[in-house]
Amino acid sequence: MAGARRCRAPPRRGGRGLVPAALASAAALAAAVGPSSAWSTSCGPAPRPRLAARVARAAKGGGAAAVDEDWLRDSIGQVDDKEVDRLFSKYDPDSSNSIDREEFQEIAKEMKYDAFRRTALAVLGSALGGVWVGTLGQQYQIAQKLFRGFYASPPAERAMKTFFPTALLANDVNSAVADVLTKRGYTPQNTLYAQSVCPDEINSKAQELVALMQNEWGEAFALGGLGGLPFAGKSGFEAFLHHTPVKGKVLICFAPHVGINTDGAVGSILREGQLKNSTACGAAVGAFNAIRKSDSGGSDLGSAYDAQEKYIVDNMRPLLEGVEDSQDKMAYVAYQTYNIARDLMLDTLKSIPDIYDWCDELTVVGGIMINRNRGGDFFQPLMFETKTKDGAATDLYQQAFGDRPDLAQILGSETKAKQVRASAGW
Ligand SMILES: [Zn+2]
Numbered sequence: 001m002a003g004a005r006r007c008r009a010p011p012r013r014g015g016r017g018l019v020p021a022a023l024a025s026a027a028a029l030a031a032a033v034g035p036s037s038a039w040s041t042s043c044g045p046a047p048r049p050r051l052a053a054r055v056a057r058a059a060k061g062g063g064a065a066a067v068d069e070d071w072l073r074d075s076i077g078q079v080d081d082k083e084v085d086r087l088f089s090k091y092d093p094d095s096s097n098s099i100d101r102e103e104f105q106e107i108a109k110e111m112k113y114d115a116f117r118r119t120a121l122a123v124l125g126s127a128l129g130g131v132w133v134g135t136l137g138q139q140y141q142i143a144q145k146l147f148r149g150f151y152a153s154p155p156a157e158r159a160m161k162t163f164f165p166t167a168l169l170a171n172d173v174n175s176a177v178a179d180v181l182t183k184r185g186y187t188p189q190n191t192l193y194a195q196s197v198c199p200d201e202i203n204s205k206a207q208e209l210v211a212l213m214q215n216e217w218g219e220a221f222a223l224g225g226l227g228g229l230p231f232a233g234k235s236g237f238e239a240f241l242h243h244t245p246v247k248g249k250v251l252i253c254f255a256p257h258v259g260i261n262t263d264g265a266v267g268s269i270l271r272e273g274q275l276k277n278s279t280a281c282g283a284a285v286g287a288f289n290a291i292r293k294s295d296s297g298g299s300d301l302g303s304a305y306d307a308q309e310k311y312i313v314d315n316m317r318p319l320l321e322g323v324e325d326s327q328d329k330m331a332y333v334a335y336q337t338y339n340i341a342r343d344l345m346l347d348t349l350k351s352i353p354d355i356y357d358w359c360d361e362l363t364v365v366g367g368i369m370i371n372r373n374r375g376g377d378f379f380q381p382l383m384f385e386t387k388t389k390d391g392a393a394t395d396l397y398q399q400a401f402g403d404r405p406d407l408a409q410i411l412g413s414e415t416k417a418k419q420v421r422a423s424a425g426w
Pocket residue numbers: 198199200226227228257280281282283284
């Protein structure tokens with residue numbers, strides 16, 4: 001697996017810079033709402049100065065909360081189904097159906113507009129331009145924050161804030177990690193990035209942390225298997241380490257995932273084109289259900305043909321003691337899956353004595369990806385540490401994400417919360 005280092009894509013710090021297709025999409029949507037003195041279609045998706053200033057203030061202030069809400073509400077009006085269909089067909093001329101129509105409809109329906117119709121739709125157009133080309137520009141990030149309050153499901157928001165209290169939009173996590181590591185000398189050219197995430201297709205959406213970090217750091221070595229556990233093992237880790245640039249850095253992100261559906265149920269999500277919610281993460285919830293079934297005299301657990309799931313079941317069983325005291329069983333299972341993934345990650349790293357012959361510094365980011373049906377995917381950060389050959393691990397968490405979440409009530413005890421915080425000794 002050794003070989004010459006491949007060229008990296010140019011860095012896109014914080015996703016700045018829209019690709020031409022997104023520019024075209026946004027300009028086209030601006031054009032669709034008619035010529036306007038408030039909007040010049042020839043200058044791409046950049047908001048006019050007054051709006052730009054508001055948007056910049058909103059982004060700086062951390063999102064929708066900082067927006068002048070009255071202004072926004074006054075600025076937007078009702079869009080009917082016909083208008084949605086017209087816009088949708090206009091911007092999907094090849095009928096590729098690549099736009100997320102349901103989300104588009106949801107946003108458009110809930111937007112009210114009159115005097116500022118063109119401006120509001122143009123910003124929305126910029127947002128959707130990002131979706132269409134499967135990438136995330138700065139305007140997408142700003143518009144996502146501006147508009148998510150209009151279409152994110154309140155029960156899902158409440159559940160996320162209750163059980164994953166310091167979760168951040170995936171964009172913000174990616175930017176925070178990049179900012180801290182850039183100051184430490186990490187660049188896309190000198191850093192080799194690896195990730196350990198569940199192969200579930202909902203984790204490969206353009207707005208998920210997986211795609212954002214890969215885009216940020218140029219390429220990604222896949223270490224993960226079911227549940228986001230680093231099943232590549234010692235051989236996989238060694239192969240990855242041997243690809244590190246000379247005197248380079250290594251960045252690893254590991255992240256189990258959990259869905260929160262629009263009803264606010266944790267461990268569940270409505271998947272593309274389906275009519276009913278299904279489990280997420282299926283491997284983690286499946287392990288929980290299998291243990292419960294086995295405890296009550298049900299079927300066997302795992303088999304020679306299900307090695308990864310068997311590992312999860314075997315390691316989750318002892319961690320389920322205390323689940324009844326938690327505030328939500330599925331949130332509890334997500335945190336235990338994180339514990340299992342972290343221990344396997346750090347134990348595997350400890351099993352490789354010559355890590356720092358291959359790199360100067362190694363950083364590990366860990367947490368739980370939160371898949372959402374609407375309003376963007378989130379990430380609950382739980383670990384961000386770095387280590388050099390001679391030094392002990394340095395904790396970068398506070399610098400990047402602020403205070404750690406208090407998980408004692410959520411998980412039912414301080415002991416359980418401590419287990420999630422633990423990471424020393426790698
Ligand atoms: Zn999964």
